[in-house]
């Protein structure tokens with residue numbers, strides 16, 4: 421047992437004591453506002469599992485407004501542009517339509533990204549839709565792609581006079597939020613009495629059944645790890661009553677899937693329920709299994725990297741996402757002579773990691789760089805491999821799995 425007084429009190433029950441169950445480190449691009457590591461702790465009181473990060477909500481707001489990976493329509497999630505995103509978003513829209521069939525209800529999607537979910541709801545006949553997202557580029561995309569009213573702002577800085585809503589959607593938002601209780605307090609004020617909240621978050625109790633990239637869920641962005649009892653502990657504090665819960669698994673790339681939980685909550689006339697925080701003991705056990713499984717995969721990857729680096733003096737690293745950030749500190753890649761980083765997402769190009777600039781794929785070709793390419797993404801490794809083939813690059817290509 422490794423107890424500590426947390427830097428960030430439990431975001432659900434405010435308890436300050438917890439058990440460290442893992443320590444996660446990253447290498448981040450220079451000037452990146454998020455933290456380069458944190459402990460994953462389990463709350464002594466309620467059993468919630470979260471990142472004990474000192475990064476403030478304000479820093480996260482800056483990050484999502486300025487560095488949003490979600491605004492690139494080719495690689496982002498949320499816009500519904502990839503077939504996987506489209507299928508996921510369509511299912512969510514259909515689930516909402518089944519629960520709330522009245523097409524005239526006023527709906528707000530908080531963290532709407534490029535408006536994919538709102539676009540599907542529009543297709544299903546809903547005509548009173550509104551989006552909110554911290555990234556101005558995402559807001560522009562929502563307006564232009566779907567003709568839907570949208571505003572730039574986070575839940576902490578919504579536009580004035582937004583009014584209230586019959587349904588507020590929080591799909592894959594709460595796992596990103598530092599100040600959970602304050603955010604739910606603000607969100608609750610946007611819901612009409614008798615109106616609903618739809619929440620969808622990754623299913624932390626299911627991480628272990630879907631391990632493709634090691635420690636994928638312990639990243640710079642996902643800092644809260646929920647299962648139903650923890651969402652319930654959070655939302656009942658604000659007078660929200662549960663009406664429906666469910667679980668789903670969706671595909672994210674070829675052969676890879678991801679687990680999520682969702683639930684509908686109704687705002688009551690008055691918040692008279694007495695606060696009783698229930699203790700959950702299951703999530704910690706499930707997360708411990710996930711950590712064990714991730715460690716095994718990380719070890720396998722490191723063995724592979726060691727053998728590659730033995731006979732390659734210089735290498736190119738293609739992929740600067742969450743896995744690359746971990747490999748650069750936790751495997752032999754930390755000691756490799758990296759001549760260039762490459763990333764297909766324009767938002768990452770030009771940033772500097774460990775003193776080395778991130779190039780576009782085109783720049784590698786122009787500069788005729790011939791060093792072996794290590795593909796440091798598992799989720800996108802097929803897409804990256806196809807891109808390399810299409811560009812007819814002669815380099816040796818190393819895939820991690």
Ligand SMILES: [Zn+2]
Nearest residue numbers: 430433463466
């Ligand atoms: Zn707690």
